[in-house]
Amino acid sequence: MALFNLRDLLASLSGDQRVIGIDPGSKTIGLALSDVHRTLATPYGKLKRGKLSDNATAIGRIALTEGAYGLVVGLPLSMDGTAGPAAQAARDWTHALSDAIGLPAALWDERLSSAAVNRFLVQEADLTRAKRAEVVDQAAAAWMLQSALDAGTRA
Numbered sequence: 737m738a739l740f741n742l743r744d745l746l747a748s749l750s751g752d753q754r755v756i757g758i759d760p761g762s763k764t765i766g767l768a769l770s771d772v773h774r775t776l777a778t779p780y781g782k783l784k785r786g787k788l789s790d791n792a793t794a795i796g797r798i799a800l801t802e803g804a805y806g807l808v809v810g811l812p813l814s815m816d817g818t819a820g821p822a823a824q825a826a827r828d829w830t831h832a833l834s835d836a837i838g839l840p841a842a843l844w845d846e847r848l849s850s851a852a853v854n855r856f857l858v859q860e861a862d863l864t865r866a867k868r869a870e871v872v873d874q875a876a877a878a879w880m881l882q883s884a885l886d887a888g889t890r891a
Contacts, residue, residue, distance in 0.1 A: 737834040737841070739827070745806050745842040746774060746888040753805040756780070756798065757881025759846060759873060760809060760829055765791060766873030768881040769802055774888070777881035779874035788829070792836035799839060807839050810846030810880045844884040846876070 740748070749755070757768035757777055767780040780802075783794050798804065809830045812822045819827075827843060834841040 737838065739830060739834065740840050740842045742808065742842045742844060742884055742888055745808070745840055748840060749774070749805055752803070754803050755806040755808050755881070755885075756795065756802075756804045757877045757884070758795070758807055758809045758833075759877035759880055760826060761785065761873060764873045765795075766875070766877035767795070767798065768874060768878035769798075769804065770881060770885060772803070774885055777878045777885055779878040782873045788832055788836065792833055795833065796837035796839075799837065805839060807834060807841040808844050808881055808884045809833070809841055810877070811843040813845050842884070844880060844887075846880040 746755075752772040753774075754772055755770045755774060757766075757770070759766035759768075763785050765783040765785055767782060768777045769780040770777055780798070783791055785791065795807075799807075807830070809826065811819075811826050814820050814823075830841050830843060
């Protein structure tokens with residue numbers, strides 16, 4: 737499937753269809769889920785990064801179970817806003833994932849999402865390093881998805 741811009745992806749969904757937020761790290765894929773009104777993102781879980789087919793099967797199963805009909809995938813732009821090799825890899829992976837599970841996808845800038853979540857988990861939640869490692873990927877996915885949902889409602 738083709739990649740959509742965020743506004744078009746959200747507009748293509750009916751009233752109660754959720755979206756899955758995906759933060760594709762090199763070792764772990766963080767997952768978040770929107771509510772049915774697509775106004776609130778919640779951490780959902782994480783997957784070990786592996787073969788695309790295995791990850792696509794797991795994400796497709798989640799989409800089916802949770803009533804999600806779109807994907808918002810984090811795009812790791814450079815700090816100056818340019819798309820480097822990591823962004824191109826994320827774009828290619830998103831195309832392949834979207835094709836594999838048959839759901840439309842949009843990319844969303846995820847710069848500093850993990851850093852912001854880690855800072856929050858240290859300063860506000862006062863979690864140990866081990867506890868942070870358990871939740872940071874899914875929390876970063878929720879942070880990124882919430883940013884996208886907020887931008888989508890302003891559009």
